[in-house]
Amino acid sequence: MSERTAVVLAGGRSTRFGDEDKAVADLAGTPMIRRVVDRVAPAVDAVVVNCRPAQIPAIREALVGAAVPVTFAEDDYPDEGPMAGMATGLRTAGTEFAFVVACDMPFVEADFVDYLFERAAGHDAAVPRPDQWFETTHAVYRATAMADACEAALEAGEERIVAPLFDLDFVVVDDTEVREHGHRHTFENCNTREDFADAERRLAER
Numbered sequence: 001m002s003e004r005t006a007v008v009l010a011g012g013r014s015t016r017f018g019d020e021d022k023a024v025a026d027l028a029g030t031p032m033i034r035r036v037v038d039r040v041a042p043a044v045d046a047v048v049v050n051c052r053p054a055q056i057p058a059i060r061e062a063l064v065g066a067a068v069p070v071t072f073a074e075d076d077y078p079d080e081g082p083m084a085g086m087a088t089g090l091r092t093a094g095t096e097f098a099f100v101v102a103c104d105m106p107f108v109e110a111d112f113v114d115y116l117f118e119r120a121a122g123h124d125a126a127v128p129r130p131d132q133w134f135e136t137t138h139a140v141y142r143a144t145a146m147a148d149a150c151e152a153a154l155e156a157g158e159e160r161i162v163a164p165l166f167d168l169d170f171v172v173v174d175d176t177e178v179r180e181h182g183h184r185h186t187f188e189n190c191n192t193r194e195d196f197a198d199a200e201r202r203l204a205e206r
C-alpha cells in the first residue's frame with residue numbers, strides 16, 4: 001500500500017482565468033496540473049485528482065506517463081467549494097496522511113512537502129502559515145480526520161476553508177520554518193492570464 005498520497009484539487013471553474021480550465025491550460029509548454037504532479041511526485045507514492053466527471057478525459061490526457069499512479073475522485077455534486085473537494089479527495093486517498101494541493105500551484109516544492117509530512121506525524125495536520133493566512137490547500141492532513149472535519153463544517157454551513165482545522169490537532173508551520181525548509185514560491189498560485197504570463201516568464205529564466 002502506498003504511504004503518502006497527494007490530493008490535487010481541480011474541481012473549480014477557473015472563472016478568473018476565462019473560458020478554459022486552468023488545470024489543463026498550457027504553462028510554458030506543459031499543462032499546469034502536469035507540472036504540479038511532476039513536482040510533488042518525488043514526495044508521494046500516489047496522486048488522487050479531485051474534479052468534476054467532465055474534466056477527467058482532459059486531465060487524464062495531461063497526466064499520461066506521470067511518475068506516480070494517478071486515480072480520480074469525482075465530485076458527486078459540482079461547485080460545492082474546495083472544502084467539499086478536499087473531503088472527496090481525502091476519502092479516496094487510502095493512506096493515513098495526504099498532502100492536499102491546489103492544481104494551480106506550479107512551484108510546489110517536494111522537499112517542503114516531505115517536511116510537512118514529517119511535521120504532521122503524531123498530529124492530524126501540518127498547515128503552513130507563511131503570513132496571516134493558513135495555506136490550507138498546501139498542507140498535510142490525517143486523511144479521515146480532515147475529511148470528517150470538512151464534512152462537519154459543510155454540514156454546519158461553514159464556508160471558511162480554515163473552519164475544519166479547529167476540529168483537528170494541527171501543527172502550524174510558520175514563516176521561519178518555511179524559510180528554513182522551503183521557499184515562499186511553493187505557495188504561489190495562478191488564477192489569471194496575467195498570473196500565467198508572470199509564471200511563464202520566471203520559468204523561462206530558470
Ligand SMILES: Nc1nc2c(ncn2[C@@H]2O[C@H](COP(=O)(O)OP(=O)(O)OP(=O)(O)O)[C@@H](O)[C@H]2O)c(=O)[nH]1
Nearest residue numbers: 009010011012013014015016079080081085102103
Ligand atoms: N471540487 C471542487 N474544487 C474546487 C471548487 N472550487 C475551487 N476548487 C478547487 O480549489 C482550488 C482553489 O480554488 P481557486 O483558486 O478559487 O480555483 P477556481 O475556483 O477554479 O478559480 P476561480 O473561479 O477563478 O475562483 C483549485 O484547485 C480549485 O480547482 C469546487 O467548487 N469544487
Ligand SMILES: [Mg+2]
Nearest residue numbers: 012013014015
Ligand atoms: Mg474559486
